[in-house]
Amino acid sequence: MLARIKEFLGLGAKPKEVSEEPKEVVSKEEVEKVAEEKTKPRIGYIHLSGCTGDGMSLTENYDILADLLTDMVEIVYGQTLVDLWEMPEMDLALVEGSCCLQDEHSLHELMEVREKAGLVVAFGSCAATGCFTRYSRGGQQAQPNHESFVPIADLIKVDCAIPGCPPSPEIIAKTVVAVINGDMDYLQPMIDLAGYTEACGCDLQLKVVNQALCTGCGTCAMACQTRAVSMTNGRPEVNSARCIKCGICYVQCPRSWWPADRIKKDLGL
Amino acid sequence: MVLGTYKEVVTARSTDKQIQKVSQDGGIVSALFCYALEEKLIDGAVVAGPTDEFWKPAPMVAMSADEIIAAAGTKYTFSPNVLMLKQAVRQYGLEKVGTVAIPCQTMGIRKMQSYPFGVRFLADKIALLTGIFCMENFPFVSLETFISEKMGISMELVEKMDIGKGKFIVETQDDVLTIPLKETHGYEQAGCKVCLDYVAELADVSTGSVGSPDGWSTVFTRTEGGETIFKAAVEAGVIETKPVNEGKFGLEMLTKLATQKKEKAMKEIDKRKGMGLPVPFKASSEKEDPLANV
Numbered sequence: 001m002l003a004r005i006k007e008f009l010g011l012g013a014k015p016k017e018v019s020e021e022p023k024e025v026v027s028k029e030e031v032e033k034v035a036e037e038k039t040k041p042r043i044g045y046i047h048l049s050g051c052t053g054d055g056m057s058l059t060e061n062y063d064i065l066a067d068l069l070t071d072m073v074e075i076v077y078g079q080t081l082v083d084l085w086e087m088p089e090m091d092l093a094l095v096e097g098s099c100c101l102q103d104e105h106s107l108h109e110l111m112e113v114r115e116k117a118g119l120v121v122a123f124g125s126c127a128a129t130g131c132f133t134r135y136s137r138g139g140q141q142a143q144p145n146h147e148s149f150v151p152i153a154d155l156i157k158v159d160c161a162i163p164g165c166p167p168s169p170e171i172i173a174k175t176v177v178a179v180i181n182g183d184m185d186y187l188q189p190m191i192d193l194a195g196y197t198e199a200c201g202c203d204l205q206l207k208v209v210n211q212a213l214c215t216g217c218g219t220c221a222m223a224c225q226t227r228a229v230s231m232t233n234g235r236p237e238v239n240s241a242r243c244i245k246c247g248i249c250y251v252q253c254p255r256s257w258w259p260a261d262r263i264k265k266d267l268g269l
Numbered sequence: 270m271v272l273g274t275y276k277e278v279v280t281a282r283s284t285d286k287q288i289q290k291v292s293q294d295g296g297i298v299s300a301l302f303c304y305a306l307e308e309k310l311i312d313g314a315v316v317a318g319p320t321d322e323f324w325k326p327a328p329m330v331a332m333s334a335d336e337i338i339a340a341a342g343t344k345y346t347f348s349p350n351v352l353m354l355k356q357a358v359r360q361y362g363l364e365k366v367g368t369v370a371i372p373c374q375t376m377g378i379r380k381m382q383s384y385p386f387g388v389r390f391l392a393d394k395i396a397l398l399t400g401i402f403c404m405e406n407f408p409f410v411s412l413e414t415f416i417s418e419k420m421g422i423s424m425e426l427v428e429k430m431d432i433g434k435g436k437f438i439v440e441t442q443d444d445v446l447t448i449p450l451k452e453t454h455g456y457e458q459a460g461c462k463v464c465l466d467y468v469a470e471l472a473d474v475s476t477g478s479v480g481s482p483d484g485w486s487t488v489f490t491r492t493e494g495g496e497t498i499f500k501a502a503v504e505a506g507v508i509e510t511k512p513v514n515e516g517k518f519g520l521e522m523l524t525k526l527a528t529q530k531k532e533k534a535m536k537e538i539d540k541r542k543g544m545g546l547p548v549p550f551k552a553s554s555e556k557e558d559p560l561a562n563v
Contacts, residue, residue, distance in 0.1 A: 057389070125387075164386045164387035167386055168387060168388055168392075169389060169390070170385045170389065170392055170393075171384065174384075174385075189384060211546055211547055212460060212462070212541075212546075213459075213547070213549070214458075214460045215373035215374075215458065215461060215464070216347040216349055216460070217349060217351050218328065218349025218351040219374075219377030219378070219380070219381065220352075221349060221351075222351050222353075222377075222381070223381070231349040233347070233408065234346070234347030234349065246387065251387070252384075253377070254380050254549075255373075256549060258376070258380070259380060260561075260562055260563035261563065262383050263382075263383050263471060264471075267471065267491075268492060269491060
């Protein structure tokens with residue numbers, strides 16, 4: 001399963017060439033494949049300049065959390081979760097928070113995650129878009145020089161992003177299940193969103209209204225997690241003083257990207 | 270499929286005289302919400318309610334049959350109902366929400382349910398999504414232009430608005446005024462021009478006037494949930510049905526209009542893509558079925 005994801009993302013070993021090897025070798029590979037499929041993905045949780053809200057949101061999957069932790073995944077690393085100082089190898093690393101460029105330790109940790117994890121996920125809007133750390137400008141004790149915070153994709157290759165401040169418990173559960181099942185179709189928007197790092201409420205104006213796409217449906221205003229978006233004469237109006245640049249309004253807009261096939265499948269249509 | 274996936278299509282109307290009196294067509298949306306509310310299948314419904322300004326709706330959470338009926342009738346301008354869903358769940362504490370939506374709104378809601386990135390604990394609380402057919406929508410000022418300027422009457426005298434038989438129709442207490450639909454062209458909102466959904470293909474139940482006689486609606490049941498509620502309402506006698514007219518003014522007309530809308534939108538999508546503008550839908554060359562809503 002993870003091999004499939006790694007292969008898809010161009011990580012890890014190159015796909016084997018079509019083999020002309022004897023059958024028994026193929027079946028041996030199949031056995032290994034099955035064995036690998038049964039391995040629980042090793043998940044790490046890395047906490048940079050975030051508020052732990054994304055991690056909290058994960059734990060709000062009350063109904064499935066016990067099953068998830070006992071049967072489906074193995075949490076191998078993470079402050080607040082695992083008593084371990086050395087970062088181990090991981091299949092999947094959920095990185096919460098943006099990265100402070102003046103903090104050597106954060107930079108080092110982020111580089112280490114990229115080395116040790118098969119898949120790096122920008123977990124939550126701080127990691128994905130910078131979110132409200134975009135407003136940081138230093139000048140506060142005890143580290144007045146800690147002023148520059150960037151989304152992690154500015155520094156390392158990010159494989160997928162789960163924006164949200166925080167991401168909903170449901171999207172976290174859906175993503176983990178999709179990873180376990182190797183459901184690349186479901187994950188595709190998240191892979192695409194890894195490139196969406198410069199988010200702002202004004203994207204509604206620039207990328208939807210200005211592009212003749214807005215229909216005034218109100219989804220953006222519903223999605224905004226800080227109530228910065230209201231609707232005036234059928235168009236979104238962003239209160240920039242409330243906008244935290246999480247990107248959710250644009251991500252949830254039905255005119256930014258449109259997963260028709262998945263929706264029909266989910267509805268049984 | 271230009272009419273989307275559906276289980277059944279019928280012609281139907283509410284049997285409630287009070288609803289019949291105020292409804293746009295067969296009163297299906299009002300009847301379904303009133304029934305679902307009574308049977309506790311929903312705790313409330315997000316509808317396009319009246320405001321202080323005549324014919325300018327605003328989304329509201331209706332918690333009673335009276336409030337639902339007060340919102341009956343089509344308003345040909347924006348009511349961003351989707352934004353109210355969160356209030357319905359958070360401020361009103363609803364666990365089972367009904368909502369009425371035009372196609373683009375159903376698209377926002379369904380996308381949120383499949384990918385609830387920042388939207389927590391709402392996706393599974395949408396209990397009944399009633400979709401209405403929609404050819405296009407107008408900014409409020411466009412409506413004012415049709416009525417105040419072109420027809421020369423005050424908005425507050427208007428009792429009903431309708432689009433049909435190639436005309437934009439306005440009823441006052443003692444008059445029926447029309448302008449040819451041609452004269453409304455250029456006043457639609459631009460976002461409608463790339464819309465590939467006419468009959469609310471992603472709703473639980475979708476309904477609209479085309480395909481049925483006056484005072485009746487065409488109804489598609491689409492999802493299992495939608496079918497269950499609609500059938501129960503019919504069984505309870507709050508909705509009466511008859512077979513949809515297969516002839517020229519039935520499904521044939523509906524299919525024709527849906528095809529027209531989709532072909533026109535597909536052309537616009539291709540054109541915009543050709544100019545390098547972003548459109549979230551596939552170009553006709555990328556699709557198996559150029560009229561599919563993808």
